[in-house]
Amino acid sequence: MKVLHNIVLFGYGTFGRQLYKNLTAIGYQVRVITGLDDYVELESDKDVDITRINIKRNDDIFSLNINADETIFYCAMNQTATNLFLVLTLKSLYPKSDVVSISNSNETTRKLKYAGASSVIDLYEATSRRIVNVLTKPAVSKALDEIVYNQNDLQMLEIELPQDTFLEGRYVNEINFRQMGLILIAIIDKELGYELVFTDHRINHKLDSGDILVIVAKKEDIERFKEKLIS
Amino acid sequence: MEKTPTHKLLSFAYFLESSKRYNTIKNFFYNLMENDEYPYKKYFDMFMIFVILSSVTLLVMDVKQHIPGWLDDLDLYFVTTIFIVEYLLRMWVFSDIHRVIIDVFEESSYFDKKINLFTLAKAIVKDKWAYISSISAIIDIIAILPSYRGLRVLRVFVLFRAFKMLRYTKSLTGFLYVLKNKKFELMTLLTLSTFFIFIAGIMLYVFEGDNENPNIHNLFDAFYWALITISTVGYGDISPVTPEGRVVTMLIIITGIGLISFVTSIIVSSFNERLGVLREDRVIQAVGKKKKLTVVCGYGLLGRLVVQGLKKEGVEFIIIDKSEEMAEMAYNDGHHAICADASKEEIFKKLDINKRVSHVLCLTSDDIQNAFIAVNVKSLNEKVDVSARCSDHEIAKKMEFAHVDHIIMPEEIAGMMGAVYAGEPVAFEVLLSIIEEKEKTQINEITITEDSFLDNITLGEVNFEKLRLILLGVFKQCEGSKLGEFIFNPDSEFVLNAGDKLVCIGYSTAIANLKRKM
Secondary structure (H helix, E strand, O other): OOOOOEEEEEOOOHHHHHHHHHHHHOOOOEEEEEOOOOOOOOHHHOOOOEEEOOOOOHHHHHOOOOOHHHEEEEEOOOOHHHHHHHHHHHHHHOOOOEEEEEEOOHHHHHHHHHHOOOEEEEHHHHHHHHHHHHHHOHHHHHHHHHHHHOOOOEEEEEEEOOOOOOOOOOEHHHOOOHHHOEEEEEEEOHHHOOOEEEOOOOOOOEOOOOOEEEEEEEHHHHHHHHHHHHO | OOOOHHHHHHHHHHHHHHOHHHHHHHHHHHHHHHOOOOOOHHHHHHHHHHHHHHHHHHHHHHHHOOOOHHHHHHHHHHHHHHHHHHHHHHHHHHOOHHHHHHHHHHHHHHOOOOOOHHHHHHHHHHHHHHHHOOHHHHHHHHHHHHHOOOOOHHHHHHHHHHHHHHHHOHHHHHHHHHHHHOHHHHHHHHHHHHHHHHHHHHHHHHHHOOOOOOOOOOHHHHHHHHHHHHOOOOOOOOOOOOHHHHHHHHHHHHHHHHHHHHHHHHHHHHHHHHHHHHHHHHHHHHHOOOOOEEEEEOOOHHHHHHHHHHHHHOOOEEEEEOOHHHHHHHHHOOOOEEEOOOOOHHHHHHOOOOOOEEEEEEOOOOHHHHHHHHHHHHHHOOOOEEEEEOOOHHHHHHHHHOOOOEEEOHHHHHHHHHHHHHHOHHHHHHHHHHHHOOOOEEEEEEEOOOOOOOOOEEHHHOOHHHHOEEEEEEEOOOEOOEOOOEEEOOOOOOEEOOOOEEEEEEEHHHHHHHHHHO
């Protein structure tokens, strides 16, 4: 079901390395691009596919032969200005491409979004939330640890309903997700436009193929659910 | 052993040392007079200021109209008694005589020396002399003097009582510190100006003293003129009449301008230096009353965001930053902030780490600095909950070794989220909106209190749908900040008890609603 994208990662600093690790861990092929002189090779980087280019030149980027339609670009250069420049470049070269950038403040996030980044990860926003949560909402921070940050049994993921499943045409309220070990958090209902809606609202969605369910569950329960959807 | 007076004295000293009551009383007076953090000290200070002001008022009134005799007596006996008692009390709490006696005895018995009343007396006097010779004690004793009515000049010493007020107001003592700090510079300038006045005075006396100038009768007049001129006051009651005298005048006026501006600049700059310390004292006093204080070290990008979050959640915090600029910025943003080095123990001692500090967040951009701060804090008090930001995995391991409670790695958190985006863009959006709390839907925790409507019922009986909440899971039996096991998606037979924590997703109003119901 899941389309495995190509991934191009610009920048291989502390964040870049971490992102590379996380992406390869879930099975992606990652191509790393760095500037000509802002990368120091380490012993552990032997297996990493790294290309050095002059990021300021369009020709250098074209020479990478990227199929932009099936690629997610991550901009994780060390400098905010470089990331902003990269987003602008990529968006102007490949208007339909999916560009994610790292940011370090609200202000930068705004600029990156304006430049066309499809999503922006604020390095400090999430971190600061977490620090505050550890202090004021320890249960929340531990629950999020289990679900998001620790790669263990629990997962949060999205499932797009395929054609002709047992859910087709039924209402959310009729189905006991909890009994299947799944907690439905949010839904994108095609009939209601493509907006993301949390399921705490009192809207009883009718499920159709193409709807996207966001679910938190244990791995095994997810697998079982997926099998059930296909059969 | 025979009972010599020395031994009696010694056993009395030991008695005082062990007497709980004596020590409590002494401690009380010490706190009342010397401890700024003691809550009742300010009442004592206010009372003393009142006594001093009334005494000074009486002095001034006495000049033109005679005050009634009883008021004079009141001034004489009541005020003087208070001052004398205060003086003696301060001398008493300044140090412990009985400790001195014990020390002297222990030392002499160690060296097998015979104890001698004279050496003992000498040690005691030496001990108390440190108090008697201090500036504030001298002012105190001079302030008692005017009670002796024989000498008229002594009346003026009542004004020393006004000086006594300095002791009761902290900001004024700050000024004395300034003068003390710049003692060397000020003394140099004083010597220099005395020298100039001396030379100029003598020169003028030589040129004009022998009847040339009718206003200069003696050397004192010449010195007086020199001082008035060099200080650029220039009354003009004495002015030079000979060309030689005028040349001298011109020279010392130029010197005078230099000297005056020099003194001014020294005092002003010294005040600027002192201002930071005064502010620091005030900040520490302001947060001093809080029992659970969170210390945020570092006011960079991350520090600022964390502080915003803490403020929203109503957590009491203080910011420490090594850089003056950052501390100033935090202060201007309306937070309690101090410029200090968090990797040194001094600042944490000042904040009373053993009693007041509950959490320390090390958020500087330098991993090593964070590790340093964390170790510093943990070594001072292991119970303080320390979170440290870290980017380097190797340093993180070292922090773990130092028992840092929470190691927070921004790159890891963001990296994880970046990876989620690749496969699950929708889940990513959900995550972002929950974590960053930008939308109204948020994730929160609710603790079940005793005898509330959720205590001791099964989950099946709770209609979360009606509460408009999505229950993610439950932490069983949480005691204080210790969390039990996380039970994800518990079934409808699951029994809730007081002390359990529910983790829910929902509108902020729905969560607030449930909290209110508890």
